[in-house]
Amino acid sequence: xxxxxxxxxxxxxxxxxxxxxxxxxxxxxxxxxxxxxxxxxxxxxxxxxxxxxxxxxxxxxxxxxxxxxxxxxxxxxxxxxxxxxxxxxxxxxxxxxxxxxxxxxxxxxxxxxxxxxxxxxxxxxxxxxxxxxxxxxxxxxxxxxxxxxxxxxxxxxxxxxxxxxxxxxxxxxxxxxxxxxxxxxxxxxxxxxxxxxxxxxxxxxxxxxxxxxxxxxxxxxxxxxxxxxxxxxxxxxxxxxxxxxxxxxxxxxxxxxxxxxxxxxxxxxxxxxxxxxxxxxxxxxxxxxxxxxxxxxxxxxxxxxxxxxxxxxxxxxxxxxxxxxxxxxxxxxxxxxxxxxxxxxxxxxxxxxxxxxxxxxxxxxxxxxxxxxxxxxxxxxxxxxxxxxxxxxxxxxxxxxxxxxxxxxxxxxxxxxxxxxxxxxxxxxxxxxxxxxxxxxxxxxxxxxxxxxxxxxxxxxxxxxxxxxxxxxxxxxxxxxxxxxxxxxxxxxxxxxxxxxxxxxxxxxxxxxxxxxxxxxxxxxxxxxxxxxxxxxxxxxxxxxxxxxxxxxxxxxxxxxxxxxxxxxxxxxxxxxxxxxxxxxxxxxxxxxxxxxxxxxxxxxxxxxxxxxxxxxxxxxxxxxxxxxxxxxxxxxxxxxxxxxxxxxxxxxxxxxxxxxxxxxxxxxxxxxxxxxxxxxxxxxxxx
Numbered sequence: 001x002x003x004x005x006x007x008x009x010x011x012x013x014x015x016x017x018x019x020x021x022x023x024x025x026x027x028x029x030x031x032x033x034x035x036x037x038x039x040x041x042x043x044x045x046x047x048x049x050x051x052x053x054x055x056x057x058x059x060x061x062x063x064x065x066x067x068x069x070x071x072x073x074x075x076x077x078x079x080x081x082x083x084x085x086x087x088x089x090x091x092x093x094x095x096x097x098x099x100x101x102x103x104x105x106x107x108x109x110x111x112x113x114x115x116x117x118x119x120x121x122x123x124x125x126x127x128x129x130x131x132x133x134x135x136x137x138x139x140x141x142x143x144x145x146x147x148x149x150x151x152x153x154x155x156x157x158x159x160x161x162x163x164x165x166x167x168x169x170x171x172x173x174x175x176x177x178x179x180x181x182x183x184x185x186x187x188x189x190x191x192x193x194x195x196x197x198x199x200x201x202x203x204x205x206x207x208x209x210x211x212x213x214x215x216x217x218x219x220x221x222x223x224x225x226x227x228x229x230x231x232x233x234x235x236x237x238x239x240x241x242x243x244x245x246x247x248x249x250x251x252x253x254x255x256x257x258x259x260x261x262x263x264x265x266x267x268x269x270x271x272x273x274x275x276x277x278x279x280x281x282x283x284x285x286x287x288x289x290x291x292x293x294x295x296x297x298x299x300x301x302x303x304x305x306x307x308x309x310x311x312x313x314x315x316x317x318x319x320x321x322x323x324x325x326x327x328x329x330x331x332x333x334x335x336x337x338x339x340x341x342x343x344x345x346x347x348x349x350x351x352x353x354x355x356x357x358x359x360x361x362x363x364x365x366x367x368x369x370x371x372x373x374x375x376x377x378x379x380x381x382x383x384x385x386x387x388x389x390x391x392x393x394x395x396x397x398x399x400x401x402x403x404x405x406x407x408x409x410x411x412x413x414x415x416x417x418x419x420x421x422x423x424x425x426x427x428x429x430x431x432x433x434x435x436x437x438x439x440x441x442x443x444x445x446x447x448x449x450x451x452x453x454x455x456x457x458x459x460x461x462x463x464x465x466x467x468x469x470x471x472x473x474x475x476x477x478x479x480x481x482x483x484x485x486x487x488x489x490x491x492x493x494x495x496x497x498x499x500x501x502x503x504x505x506x507x508x509x510x511x512x513x514x515x516x517x518x519x520x521x522x523x524x525x526x527x528x529x530x531x532x533x534x535x536x537x538x539x540x541x542x543x544x545x546x547x548x549x550x551x552x553x554x555x556x557x558x559x560x561x562x563x564x565x566x567x568x569x570x571x572x573x574x575x576x577x578x579x580x581x582x583x584x585x586x587x588x589x590x591x592x593x594x595x596x597x598x599x600x601x602x603x604x605x606x607x608x609x610x611x612x613x614x615x616x617x618x619x620x621x622x623x624x625x626x627x628x629x630x631x632x633x634x635x636x637x638x639x640x641x642x643x644x645x646x647x648x649x650x651x652x653x654x655x656x657x658x659x660x661x662x663x664x665x666x667x668x669x670x671x672x673x674x675x676x677x678x679x680x681x682x683x684x685x686x687x688x
Contacts, residue, residue, distance in 0.1 A: 014040040023064040035078040115195035256321035260363035269371035301328035318342040385428030391584030411599035418445040421599035456546035544570035
């Protein structure tokens with residue numbers, strides 16, 4: 001771990017202006033982004049006595065290897081720049097949200113051609129409106145009730161396509177719980193309007209729809225159309241049933257989000273109630289990791305940025321009022337920023353008395369309960385992961401914590417279709433976005449050790465190349481710092497050097513902030529602390545040799561042998577034996593099994609493609625499109641083999657040269673194939 005004193009700025013070097021600061025690790029990765037009204041005062045607090053720092057802050061400053069800052073003109077600019085960089089670089093020590101996915105939501109996929117109403121859990125999708133959460137029973141009843149009034153499509157994609165092909169709607173279309181846009185009963189635009197009405201009703205405009213239906217019912221009665229009046233009456237009852245599920249808690253013109261928090265030294269459980277039209281329209285919860293020793297006011301400021309500035313924030317999701325237990329720092333600038341996003345006035349207030357304060361107490365009780373529930377669930381999970389990582393570090397005698405582990409596995413069938421997998425675990429959790437797969441050919445596919453050497457070499461050679469590109473970009477920015485060609489006349493400039501465009505920001509001392517350099521994003525991320533290979537001594541030595549040949553000495557290598565689950569280290573005659581009940585051994589087994597699963601999946605896909613290969617694939621110049629045209633012309637590969645040069649040339653897109661290549665390839669294959677001997681089917685005797 002780094003000593004903060006080694007990279008602490010010199011006294012007086014940090015300015016007292018407002019700005020944004022970044023902490024980086026030894027690989028140049030941004031691990032924390034923050035803003036400050038006074039940069040000197042804020043940054044000096046990180047280099048105070050380590051005993052006074054919170055555990056998360058202590059871990060961050062010791063993980064970092066450098067700190068940089070950028071001066072801006074105002075606190076509002078700092079707020080906007082901080083948010084932009086947090087979304088761009090996703091620093092691991094900034095507030096990390098773990099969404100409460102316990103309850104289902106009623107979702108309307110407005111981005112589809114035919115919007116679909118469905119019950120959804122998990123991460124939110126762009127272009128989809130969400131309402132809830134509900135209990136499992138209530139959401140089905142609500143959806144079933146509303147579909148009789150708003151018959152929006154609720155079927156899957158497969159059912160929709162089948163109905164479009166057959167020209168017959170599904171069962172819901174026959175019982176009038178779907179408007180059946182798939183068979184043209186209503187147009188695409190009419191169906192979208194119907195879905196929008198569904199969203200408007202769920203968003204708090206229930207009285208408008210109920211009033212409209214009541215007028216239609218009265219008109220039907222006046223015309224003595226009692227059947228239509230009865231149907232409208234049933235629709236009104238259905239809408240009122242859904243509408244009355246939420247009790248009126250505030251005046252009908254109240255649109256507000258009400259927040260509360262329950263916290264300890266390390267984490268905070270946040271709850272929010274969404275009030276629209278005076279009714280509670282939804283509830284959501286988060287658990288936030290507190291990274292630094294911040295006040296409650298600073299915590300609320302960060303939360304506002306995350307909640308209303310995230311990618312899943314919907315259009316119109318910001319209400320007129322945001323009620324919090326304590327005003328965020330710089331709440332005036334924050335309200336101004338939110339007003340720009342909403343395109344309307346936004347007020348941030350602390351309710352003091354009355355109905356809003358009473359509802360705040362209810363939200364606080366929910367936050368308290370969520371914190372209790374989170375701690376009870378977290379006790380086993382987080383403790384187990386931390387224990388496993390600590391056991392591995394101690395057993396392998398490694399100097400650094402195992403923040404990132406990569407595991408590699410080779411998969412093949414008797415030396416054919418050789419592939420490899422790389423799975424990544426960070427902080428004991430799988431990071432599937434950084435999984436990689438490798439196809440292995442040539443001499444590298446001779447055996448497992450050659451394959452392992454090839455894979456490790458390719459992975460870390462890419463890392464070194466990307467590291468060199470970043471270094472060149474930083475070097476270029478430093479060389480051109482004295483001769484900037486400014487296009488905006490302000491603090492920022494667009495610099496052109498050798499074809500590389502750098503969006504730079506002035507930092508202390510007049511240097512160039514290389515963080516903003518628009519360099520290509522890394523494909524292989526950052527090097528792990530530990531490489532795990534599936535195998536014993538040969539595979540471990542091959543991986544270790546590959547790293548040594550590349551000059552990489554700070555990455556540990558171990559192998560997990562399947563037979564006795566022994567942990568092998570390079571150049572050792574004896575394995576490291578972990579107890580069978582060891583959490584560290586369980587973690588290695590889970591990583592190894594995940595790498596094996598990922599490799600097998602890729603191997604099967606590659607083998608499947610190889611099994612469907614055709615002789616036409618070997619014809620030079622004959623691509624997939626022309627193969628399809630050729631087979632469509634002749635009807636089968638057998639007829640292609642029997643065709644003459646003139647007949648081949650008559651196919652669309654097949655010229656004389658390509659026809660000759662096809663004829664030569666097919667004829668060569670027929671000569672190589674041995675002729676099967678004739679056999680007497682009665683006696684089994686081979687005939688001459």
